[in-house]
Amino acid sequence: MLETQKKGRYGEFGGQYIPETLMTQLEIIDREYHRLKNDSSFRAELNDLLVNYANRPSLLYYAKNMTEDLGGAQIYLKREDLNHTGAHKINNVIGQALVAKHLGKTRLIAETGAGQHGVATATIAALFGMECEIFMGKEDTERQKLNVYRMELLGAKVHPVTTGSMVLKDAVNATMQEWASRIDDTFYILGSAVGPAPFPEMVHDFQSVISKEAKQQLQEKKHTLPDMVVACVGGGSNAIGSFADFIDDPSVQLVGVEAAGKGVDSNRTAATIERGSVGIFHGMKSLFLQDQNGQIDKVYSISAGLDYPGVGPEHAALAEEGRAQYVGITDDEAVAAFEYIAREEGIVAAIESCHAVAYVQKIAPTMRQDQIIICTLSGRGDKDVASIAKYKGVEIDD
Numbered sequence: 001m002l003e004t005q006k007k008g009r010y011g012e013f014g015g016q017y018i019p020e021t022l023m024t025q026l027e028i029i030d031r032e033y034h035r036l037k038n039d040s041s042f043r044a045e046l047n048d049l050l051v052n053y054a055n056r057p058s059l060l061y062y063a064k065n066m067t068e069d070l071g072g073a074q075i076y077l078k079r080e081d082l083n084h085t086g087a088h089k090i091n092n093v094i095g096q097a098l099v100a101k102h103l104g105k106t107r108l109i110a111e112t113g114a115g116q117h118g119v120a121t122a123t124i125a126a127l128f129g130m131e132c133e134i135f136m137g138k139e140d141t142e143r144q145k146l147n148v149y150r151m152e153l154l155g156a157k158v159h160p161v162t163t164g165s166m167v168l169k170d171a172v173n174a175t176m177q178e179w180a181s182r183i184d185d186t187f188y189i190l191g192s193a194v195g196p197a198p199f200p201e202m203v204h205d206f207q208s209v210i211s212k213e214a215k216q217q218l219q220e221k222k223h224t225l226p227d228m229v230v231a232c233v234g235g236g237s238n239a240i241g242s243f244a245d246f247i248d249d250p251s252v253q254l255v256g257v258e259a260a261g262k263g264v265d266s267n268r269t270a271a272t273i274e275r276g277s278v279g280i281f282h283g284m285k286s287l288f289l290q291d292q293n294g295q296i297d298k299v300y301s302i303s304a305g306l307d308y309p310g311v312g313p314e315h316a317a318l319a320e321e322g323r324a325q326y327v328g329i330t331d332d333e334a335v336a337a338f339e340y341i342a343r344e345e346g347i348v349a350a351i352e353s354c355h356a357v358a359y360v361q362k363i364a365p366t367m368r369q370d371q372i373i374i375c376t377l378s379g380r381g382d383k384d385v386a387s388i389a390k391y392k393g394v395e396i397d398d
């Protein structure tokens with residue numbers, strides 16, 4: 001293998017599968033990012049924004065009621081839902097926007113599915129006084145009108161994407177194309193641990209604040225490592241951030257929870273690692289849900305944030321090596337967890353995060369009371385209340 005082909009590899013996964021026009025730009029970003037990564041003033045600037053804008057560190061909360069109710073392992077929740085804008089996405093967006101600023105870029109573009117990443121990007125663009133354009137599948141703009149308006153309120157322009165099935169994967173393609181056509185002043189802020197190198201690495205690094213904090217917080221409270229870390233997996237950014245600082249601690253079991261939708265074996269699922277196969281898409285080699293002709297399959301999950309047909313290359317490698325385990329949770333199980341954590345702990349968590357909570361409900365009772373689970377709550381659930389009510393057959397006027 002040529003040296004350049006080894007760049008950004010996780011085992012056989014990762015790499016850079018992109019048009020020639022973007023290659024030079026990615027090399028510039030790669031070089032600049034590796035310089036900045038070790039630059040103390042960049043790190044101080046990043047940390048200042050995380051603390052004073054995003055409200056970090058997030059709490060590591062002991063879920064006493066859940067622990068007692070489930071009667072097994074002690075459960076700690078890493079509260080990314082308490083960050084500014086209500087999810088972990090802000091950690092990554094702040095980091096990439098700072099890289100963009102250092103590269104002299106004045107315009108940020110991004111894809112969004114449900115609108116969470118678009119909102120986070122529009123937020124930072126407003127803060128930094130940068131231009132912002134968001135690409136969103138036309139289907140999604142119709143389903144998520146409130147987030148479209150929120151992005152516009154923050155000063156962003158939202159482009160409905162009308163190619164393909166007009167959903168997230170098409171929005172990624174459209175953003176890549178836009179980037180290739182206007183590189184000089186523009187930076188593409190990718191929303192998950194996916195895409196060509198060095199994006200998965202940048203996202204890993206910027207989200208690793210989750211596990212660095214959690215490790216230290218648990219050390220202070222219990223003077224020990226957790227036995228298990230659980231996080232939901234869409235593209236895999238909150239999960240890789242939750243795993244990062246524990247990957248080299250072999251005693252810590254890492255569990256990524258995928259959205260099984262109507263069931264891992266049904267044809268309405270987003271369980272990419274369990275059901276997918278090796279392919280090349282969105283600039284990376286990884287696992288994707290594909291049909292027999294290698295076309296990307298339609299994905300389905302009740303949670304818009306987990307509705308991605310692929311997964312980040314580092315997760316594909318962690319799964320292959322057996323360092324992390326990946327399990328599926330269905331819509332019904334996630335909705336039950338949404339209600340459970342609200343009633344037990346008084347926390348309305350994002351339906352994405354509730355996939356992780358549902359797995360904790362299953363696994364905690366099988367563990368000893370001296371064992372510890374850290375479960376990441378990737379976001380807050382306000383955005384989901386109306387659709388869960390509908391799922392339960394409750395009519396809400398809006």
Ligand SMILES: *Cc1c(COP(=O)(O)O)cnc(C)c1O
Pocket residue numbers: 087088089116117191192193232233234235236237238239305306350352353378379380
């Ligand atoms: C976007 C999102 C996810 C899924 O994305 P990952 O990159 O897999 O973390 C999960 N939870 C919330 C709240 C999200 O907004």
